[in-house]
Amino acid sequence: MDIVITGYGTVSPFGHGVDALWDALVAGRSGVHVLEREGDLWDRVPIRVGADARLDADAALGRVRAARLDRSQQLALVAAQEAWADAGTPEVDGDRLAVVVGTGIGGVETLLDAHDVLGDAGARRVSPRAVPMLMANGAAAQISIELGARAGAYTTVSACASGAEAIATAARLIATGEADVVVAGGTEAAVTPVTMASFAQSQALAKPGDDDPTTLSRPFDVDRRGFVLGEGAGMVVLERAEHARARAARTHGRLAGWAVTSDAHHITAPLADGSEQERAMRAAVRMAGLVGSDIDHVNAHATSTPVGDVGEAAAIARVVGTGAAVSAPKSAIGHLFGAAGAVESILAVRAIETGTVPPTLNLDRLDPAIDLDVVAGQARRGRVGAALNNSFGFGGQNASLVFTAA
Numbered sequence: 001m002d003i004v005i006t007g008y009g010t011v012s013p014f015g016h017g018v019d020a021l022w023d024a025l026v027a028g029r030s031g032v033h034v035l036e037r038e039g040d041l042w043d044r045v046p047i048r049v050g051a052d053a054r055l056d057a058d059a060a061l062g063r064v065r066a067a068r069l070d071r072s073q074q075l076a077l078v079a080a081q082e083a084w085a086d087a088g089t090p091e092v093d094g095d096r097l098a099v100v101v102g103t104g105i106g107g108v109e110t111l112l113d114a115h116d117v118l119g120d121a122g123a124r125r126v127s128p129r130a131v132p133m134l135m136a137n138g139a140a141a142q143i144s145i146e147l148g149a150r151a152g153a154y155t156t157v158s159a160c161a162s163g164a165e166a167i168a169t170a171a172r173l174i175a176t177g178e179a180d181v182v183v184a185g186g187t188e189a190a191v192t193p194v195t196m197a198s199f200a201q202s203q204a205l206a207k208p209g210d211d212d213p214t215t216l217s218r219p220f221d222v223d224r225r226g227f228v229l230g231e232g233a234g235m236v237v238l239e240r241a242e243h244a245r246a247r248a249a250r251t252h253g254r255l256a257g258w259a260v261t262s263d264a265h266h267i268t269a270p271l272a273d274g275s276e277q278e279r280a281m282r283a284a285v286r287m288a289g290l291v292g293s294d295i296d297h298v299n300a301h302a303t304s305t306p307v308g309d310v311g312e313a314a315a316i317a318r319v320v321g322t323g324a325a326v327s328a329p330k331s332a333i334g335h336l337f338g339a340a341g342a343v344e345s346i347l348a349v350r351a352i353e354t355g356t357v358p359p360t361l362n363l364d365r366l367d368p369a370i371d372l373d374v375v376a377g378q379a380r381r382g383r384v385g386a387a388l389n390n391s392f393g394f395g396g397q398n399a400s401l402v403f404t405a406a
Helices: 018-026 057-061 063-067 071-086 108-121 130-134 138-147 159-175 193-201 241-246 275-287 306-320 337-354
Strands: 003-012 049-051 097-102 153-156 181-188 232-240 253-262 297-299 325-327 386-393 397-404
Touching (some): 003 018, 003 071, 003 159, 003 241, 003 337, 018 337, 071 138, 071 181, 071 232, 097 159, 097 337, 108 193, 130 138, 138 153, 153 159, 159 181, 159 232, 159 253, 159 337, 159 386, 159 397, 181 337, 232 241, 232 337, 253 275, 253 337, 275 306, 275 386, 275 397, 337 386, 337 397
Parallel strands (some): 097 181, 297 325
Antiparallel strands (some): 003 232, 181 232, 253 397, 386 397
């Protein structure tokens, strides 16, 4: 089954729109900064550096509508609107249109706010909209309502692999004939005191000192010490190629292969040897009808953790060799959790379209244990015929996607 990408949209630390994100990454800019948050709980959080999304939801969606959505739903809906418009607002039977949205945590901001209201003011002050705003499937539901998608509104919840797994699930819906068009992606808005404090306690977040906050996320660098929490959303319009041709749609690229595996090992720690990550990559490359050496570019999961980066790097080297141009966007936009796989898939497709691989920021000294061609310093130009995107998550979730030129 030939599946193409006819539209994409993002909300990121660089604002609304794929162009804004891409231009910033190619220029080597960072969206990481000291978070401007106030309140007693934020005063208790030991780490207050992140990469929150730049979006005026009231302006994008209208004040009333925005107020009825959790932040994660706002980001998802705005990204989906951009993707749908970019696809040329396809005329498709709603019975043949589906939505799949991944999220790692869902409406956590709404949940925490409602808890505070209950404690401070009582049950009568808790909004009746709290449940539809906090439920994990809220973003998929809102997009399906917006577009009239009746072939299913699915939600993948697989931690940091959620967005990539949503795209894989969407591809299966098209491949099995259940839909002709699917809007798929991921969203996350979990920059809250509770999540920040928990990740800080687990030693997962990079600890700021006197450093410039933009230097904290440093994938593959010998001095990496944890990730930076980000937020955002990415959505793509996947379409059966025959359906896209029939309406003379422009295509950005082709989703040629996908695979999902699980480590069955530990709730937070990946298998140190990256063997299940390797299996996902190999399966995705094989489905695409390619061999490892055909992959020109790898958009790595690379969260900037000491163990995770080494395991993934070893797996990449075993699958595609050491010649592919590797990039780690989390150095610039932080870790978008459930949105990461979707946003970074869009970046992989954009690399194919433009023949450009953005640089990995803050890579001053490549870890000698990592034998990869990691792009650093400045963007690299050259033909990108096939790109591999990796997304791995807590629970041992692994998702790999292969994109090629359309």
